[in-house]
Amino acid sequence: MSLTVFRKAHFNAAHRLFKKEWDDDKNFKVFGKCSNPNYHGHNYELEIGISGEIDPDTGFLIDLKVLAQIIKEEVEDPFDHKNLNIEVPEFKNTNPTVENIAIVIWNKMRARIDSKYDISVKLYETPRNFVIYNGN
Amino acid sequence: MSLTVFRKAHFNAAHRLFKKEWDDDKNFKVFGKCSNPNYHGHNYELEIGISGEIDPDTGFLIDLKVLAQIIKEEVEDPFDHKNLNIEVPEFKNTNPTVENIAIVIWNKMRARIDSKYDISVKLYETPRNFVIYNGN
Amino acid sequence: MSLTVFRKAHFNAAHRLFKKEWDDDKNFKVFGKCSNPNYHGHNYELEIGISGEIDPDTGFLIDLKVLAQIIKEEVEDPFDHKNLNIEVPEFKNTNPTVENIAIVIWNKMRARIDSKYDISVKLYETPRNFVIYNGN
Amino acid sequence: MSLTVFRKAHFNAAHRLFKKEWDDDKNFKVFGKCSNPNYHGHNYELEIGISGEIDPDTGFLIDLKVLAQIIKEEVEDPFDHKNLNIEVPEFKNTNPTVENIAIVIWNKMRARIDSKYDISVKLYETPRNFVIYNGN
Amino acid sequence: MSLTVFRKAHFNAAHRLFKKEWDDDKNFKVFGKCSNPNYHGHNYELEIGISGEIDPDTGFLIDLKVLAQIIKEEVEDPFDHKNLNIEVPEFKNTNPTVENIAIVIWNKMRARIDSKYDISVKLYETPRNFVIYNGN
Amino acid sequence: MSLTVFRKAHFNAAHRLFKKEWDDDKNFKVFGKCSNPNYHGHNYELEIGISGEIDPDTGFLIDLKVLAQIIKEEVEDPFDHKNLNIEVPEFKNTNPTVENIAIVIWNKMRARIDSKYDISVKLYETPRNFVIYNGN
Numbered sequence: 001m002s003l004t005v006f007r008k009a010h011f012n013a014a015h016r017l018f019k020k021e022w023d024d025d026k027n028f029k030v031f032g033k034c035s036n037p038n039y040h041g042h043n044y045e046l047e048i049g050i051s052g053e054i055d056p057d058t059g060f061l062i063d064l065k066v067l068a069q070i071i072k073e074e075v076e077d078p079f080d081h082k083n084l085n086i087e088v089p090e091f092k093n094t095n096p097t098v099e100n101i102a103i104v105i106w107n108k109m110r111a112r113i114d115s116k117y118d119i120s121v122k123l124y125e126t127p128r129n130f131v132i133y134n135g136n
Numbered sequence: 137m138s139l140t141v142f143r144k145a146h147f148n149a150a151h152r153l154f155k156k157e158w159d160d161d162k163n164f165k166v167f168g169k170c171s172n173p174n175y176h177g178h179n180y181e182l183e184i185g186i187s188g189e190i191d192p193d194t195g196f197l198i199d200l201k202v203l204a205q206i207i208k209e210e211v212e213d214p215f216d217h218k219n220l221n222i223e224v225p226e227f228k229n230t231n232p233t234v235e236n237i238a239i240v241i242w243n244k245m246r247a248r249i250d251s252k253y254d255i256s257v258k259l260y261e262t263p264r265n266f267v268i269y270n271g272n
Numbered sequence: 273m274s275l276t277v278f279r280k281a282h283f284n285a286a287h288r289l290f291k292k293e294w295d296d297d298k299n300f301k302v303f304g305k306c307s308n309p310n311y312h313g314h315n316y317e318l319e320i321g322i323s324g325e326i327d328p329d330t331g332f333l334i335d336l337k338v339l340a341q342i343i344k345e346e347v348e349d350p351f352d353h354k355n356l357n358i359e360v361p362e363f364k365n366t367n368p369t370v371e372n373i374a375i376v377i378w379n380k381m382r383a384r385i386d387s388k389y390d391i392s393v394k395l396y397e398t399p400r401n402f403v404i405y406n407g408n
Numbered sequence: 409m410s411l412t413v414f415r416k417a418h419f420n421a422a423h424r425l426f427k428k429e430w431d432d433d434k435n436f437k438v439f440g441k442c443s444n445p446n447y448h449g450h451n452y453e454l455e456i457g458i459s460g461e462i463d464p465d466t467g468f469l470i471d472l473k474v475l476a477q478i479i480k481e482e483v484e485d486p487f488d489h490k491n492l493n494i495e496v497p498e499f500k501n502t503n504p505t506v507e508n509i510a511i512v513i514w515n516k517m518r519a520r521i522d523s524k525y526d527i528s529v530k531l532y533e534t535p536r537n538f539v540i541y542n543g544n
Numbered sequence: 545m546s547l548t549v550f551r552k553a554h555f556n557a558a559h560r561l562f563k564k565e566w567d568d569d570k571n572f573k574v575f576g577k578c579s580n581p582n583y584h585g586h587n588y589e590l591e592i593g594i595s596g597e598i599d600p601d602t603g604f605l606i607d608l609k610v611l612a613q614i615i616k617e618e619v620e621d622p623f624d625h626k627n628l629n630i631e632v633p634e635f636k637n638t639n640p641t642v643e644n645i646a647i648v649i650w651n652k653m654r655a656r657i658d659s660k661y662d663i664s665v666k667l668y669e670t671p672r673n674f675v676i677y678n679g680n
Numbered sequence: 681m682s683l684t685v686f687r688k689a690h691f692n693a694a695h696r697l698f699k700k701e702w703d704d705d706k707n708f709k710v711f712g713k714c715s716n717p718n719y720h721g722h723n724y725e726l727e728i729g730i731s732g733e734i735d736p737d738t739g740f741l742i743d744l745k746v747l748a749q750i751i752k753e754e755v756e757d758p759f760d761h762k763n764l765n766i767e768v769p770e771f772k773n774t775n776p777t778v779e780n781i782a783i784v785i786w787n788k789m790r791a792r793i794d795s796k797y798d799i800s801v802k803l804y805e806t807p808r809n810f811v812i813y814n815g816n
Contacts, residue, residue, distance in 0.1 A: 003507055003541040012806060014694040014719040019193065030194060032201065038763035039694040041721005043806050049540075057427065058438060059505035064537055065440065083718035097195035099139055126692060126723050129200055132185075133139040148398060150286040150311040150355075155465065166466060168473065174355035175286040177313005179398050219310035231467035235411055239462075262284060262315050265472055268457075269411040275643055275677040291737065302738060304745065321676075329563065330574060331641035336673055337576065369739035371683055401744055404729075405683040420670060422558040422583040446627035447558040449585005451670050491582035534556060534587050547779055547813040593812075598783075601699065602710060603775035608809055609712065 004051040004120070005061045009071045011080035014041040015096040018085065039083060042125050044101070046075065048109060049120035062117065074108040098125040102133040110135065140187040140256070141197045145207045147216035150177040151232040154221065175219060178261050180237070182211065184245060185256035198253065210244040234261040238269040246271065276323040276392070277333045281343045283352035286313040287368040290357065311355060314397050316373070318347065320381060321392035334389065346380040370397040374405040382407065412459040412528070413469045417479045419488035422449040423504040426493065447491060450533050452509070454483065456517060457528035470525065482516040506533040510541040518543065548595040548664070549605045553615045555624035558585040559640040562629065583627060586669050588645070590619065592653060593664035606661065618652040642669040646677040654679065684731040684800070685741045689751045691760035694721040695776040698765065719763060722805050724781070726755065728789060729800035742797065754788040778805040782813040790815065 016039050017031035027035040034040070048071055050062050082088055084096040090104045102123040109119050124130040152175045153167035163171040170176070184207055186198050218224055220232040226240045238259040245255050260266040288311050289303035299307040306312070320343055322334050354360055356368040362376045374395040381391050396402040424447045425439035435443040442448070456479055458470050490496055492504040498512045510531040517527050532538040560583045561575035571579040578584070592615055594606050626632055628640040634648045646667040653663050668674040696719050697711035707715040714720070728751055730742050762768055764776040770784045782803040789799050804810040 001511060001541075002544055003510065003539055005507065005539045006537070008536040010806070012720050012722055014721040017195075019195075033761035036761055036763070036767075038766045039719050039721065040692050040761040040763065041694040041719065042692055043723045045807075054507050054511075059425075059427075059503035059508045061507055061539075081713035081716055081720040083716070083720065086718045087716075095195035099141065099190050099197055100195045102139065103137060103190075126690070127725075128144040129142070131139055131141045131197075133137075136138055146398070148312050148314055150313040153467075155467075169353035172353055172355070172359075174358045175311050175313065176284050176353040176355065177286040177311065178284055179315045181399075217305035217308055217312040219308070219312065222310045223308075233467035235413065235462050235469055236467045238411065239409060262282070263317075264416040265414070267411055267413045267469075269409075272410055273647060273677075274680055275646065275675055277643065277675045278673070280672040289739075291739075326643050326647075331561075331563075331639035331644045333643055333675075367739035371685065371734050371741050372739045374683065375681060375734075400688040401686070403683055403685045403741075405681075408682055418670070420584050420586055422585040441625035444625055444627070444631075446630045447583050447585065448556050448625040448627065449558040449583065450556055451587045453671075489577035489580055489584040491580070491584065494582045495580075534554070535589075545783060545813075546816055547782065547811055549779065549811045550809070552808040598779050603697075603699075603777035603780045605779055605811075 001054055002052060003054065003061060004049045005064065005067075006047050006049045007064055007067050007071060009046045009048070009068070009076055010043060011046070011076050011082075012041065012043050013079055013082050013084050014039040015084040015091075016040070017095055017097060019095055020093075039085070044079075045124040046071070046105065047122040048105075049122070050113065051118040051120070052116055062113075070109070070112045074112060075105055098123055098129065098131050099133075101125075102131045106133050106135050137190055138188060139190065139197060140185045141200065141203075142183050142185045143200055143203050143207060145182045145184070145204070145212055146179060147182070147212050147218075148177065148179050149215055149218050149220050150175040151220040151227075152176070153231055153233060155231055156229075175221070180215070181260040181263075182207070182241065183258040184241075185258070186249065187254040187256070188252055198249075206245070206248045210248060211241055234259055234265065234267050235269075237261075238267045242269050242271055273326055274324060275326065275333060276321045277336065277339075278319050278321045279336055279339050279343060281318045281320070281340070281348055282315060283318070283348050283354075284313065284315050285351055285354050285356050286311040287356040287363075288312070289367055289369060291367055292365075311357070316351075317396040318343070318377065319394040320377075321394070322385065323390040323392070324388055334385075342381070342384045346384060347377055370395055370401065370403050371405075373397075374403045378405050378407055409462055410460060411462065411469060412457045413472065413475075414455050414457045415472055415475050415479060417454045417456070417476070417484055418452060419454070419484050419490075420449065420451050421487055421490050421492050422447040423492040423499075424448070425503055425505060427503055428501075447493070452487075453532040454479070454513065455530040456513075457530070458521065459526040459528070460524055470521075478517070478520045482520060483513055506531055506537065506539050507541075509533075510539045514541050514543055545598055546596060547598065547605060548593045548662075549608065549611075550591050550593045551608055551611050551615060553590045553592070553612070553620055554588060555590070555620050555626075556585065556587050557623055557626050557628050558583040559628040559635075560584070561639055561641060563639055564637075583629070588623075589668040590615070590649065591666040592649075593666070594657065595662040595664070596660055606657075614653070614656045618656060619649055642667055642673065642675050643677075645669075646675045650677050650679050681734055682732060683734065683741060684729045685744065685747075686727050686729045687744055687747050687751060689726045689728070689748070689756055690724060691726070691756050691762075692721065692723050693759055693762050693764050694719040695764040695771075696720070697775055697777060699775055700773075719765070724759070725804040725807075726751070726785065727802040728785075729802070730793065731798040731800070732796055742793075750789070750792045754792060755785055778803055778809065778811050779813075781805075782811045786813050786815055 017034040106121045153170040242257045289306040378393045425442040514529045528542045561578040650665045664678045697714040786801045
């Protein structure tokens, strides 16, 4: 029997939407106030979904304590209270849109989670804007 | 890489569940208090999902400012603070159940969103009752 | 020891902001789209607070099952799936603004709740607009 | 046209994660504080999704009053304010993890819902941990 | 300048409403299904409010890291994943109603928080039932 | 009859907790990761409460459209997508703690709202940390 378990987490970060090959005018034209050179920020709310078979011994799909620890190491510790553009290496050459942040998180989780499981990432940039990425 | 971005919106409207080919007794028997001839109403909460490929230049799947404007023109302006049965042409001959409202919204969005994207509509009639429609 | 217990409830209703001594132009000027003659509606979310002393025998301030039943009789049954302007006698001559609805609910609860308790009413017209009324 | 309607419900219950073939040490090693022999508990929040075709006569996929009554009979009445391990027969030999509870609920709903519909179960054990099960 | 800062926390616990001087019949008559001898449980959601003057040096009313640690030591560690009736000494002779749990939490916080501050406790037993206690 | 009406709003901003009279070591010792010199950020969620008498003509305490416009001019326009430390003059010499931001907002609202009304500010820095300020 296959199902999906979800675990929520969150981090608070500053960012600026910005493509370094473009000048400030072009960046402002495309990204508007999100391209403010002094940065702005968000409370990112994250839901990681893990899909697979239940272990018949435990009734667990995956131990949520283990999953929570991996999320802490891969997402909360490196992203929380950080400036994504300056301090998170994955965004040195990648614009930290909510789409790209979700993809980075998915890739980091994929490297840590057993390949027998599928992974989904739901990431809220605000309570009104969010994305889902499943690695496809 | 394919993902889905979501944008929330809302509108407040009156409606009555009602099939005009039926008399009031039949309508009341099928729809109960939702068929009150004097109408009742809801705060409809809406999540529009757009699925597709990310633009490698911007890191955007779709510009959320553009999406928000389309939702305003197609849903919020024509539906908000309206009587759906009387004032919204799509419900002249269609019962404004939450199912049918979601389908109408999906069709209006489909006419405005580039066909390279898939569209999903999640519509809450109350915090306890809601639907998802993907156009299939 | 004095504390306050709260119970949530909800009702869905249609209304129109409207002062009958004014013509439609004046009503529209003051109330805008909320004065649509064909009505619009809301999911009203309600929190009733009851303040007083705890019963040392039970550890209850008030039996929440009794409180829930009173809210059902005084608010949910007469207001839910109704047109407030047409079908609720308290709004025959009173404009059903969220302020006035909260006052009407407070008065109806006051008539049913033992005078040793204080009462507060928090009423959400939308998730973004709400009022608190304490009877003062 | 196929869509999915959702109805929320909830129940409050005690449980203990526990495999009876294991001794307390092994149970504590695997399940941690969730294996407390004196039990702990949760407010389980449930979303039942029903997928299928809309009835062209009513504009309903399924009558939500009927669905709410089935959820009451199959889930709320037998689970609410109960000790899942002791009082719910389905967990006599099955560990009441949130995964297993979701599967039990799905099976109970499947036995009551017309086979022309698909069923999904989303079950929150806490606001931070939840599962989705679709019967596959 | 006086204001109030709030910090949220949560714990999951089992309990039974029960007065030991009464027999099971009397307990069931007063407390209904909440008196189930096999226990039921809740996800308790807690908001601790601290009122006082801002420190002009820091702009903090109180260091939220310190407050969060006190809540962990006084509430989360002793209450989480516990059976309140059996394992929490404060409820050996006190019925663990949400009212009494809030008072116990307030007293434990009062013993740890500098007397220059006022304290308020908001405790949700379910998303629909909650209390506020200010120590008066 | 006196009551309070509330209106929600929000803004997304970057900030750094920082006292310029202190060196980075001292700032880090007091403010921890919140003092990151590269900034972090939040989705600030705001509830403005206005208390006073209802206008018997309209049934309004205050016109919420007018209130929403004042909040836009005084808070959303100057704070949204800004770096509070660099771009908002009120925080040039004031540490942008959530406490101080609430006081600044209250003062700005006080200058715009008729003195016959009382004002309260509830400001969420995260879903877990928030303050209330009433001007006392």
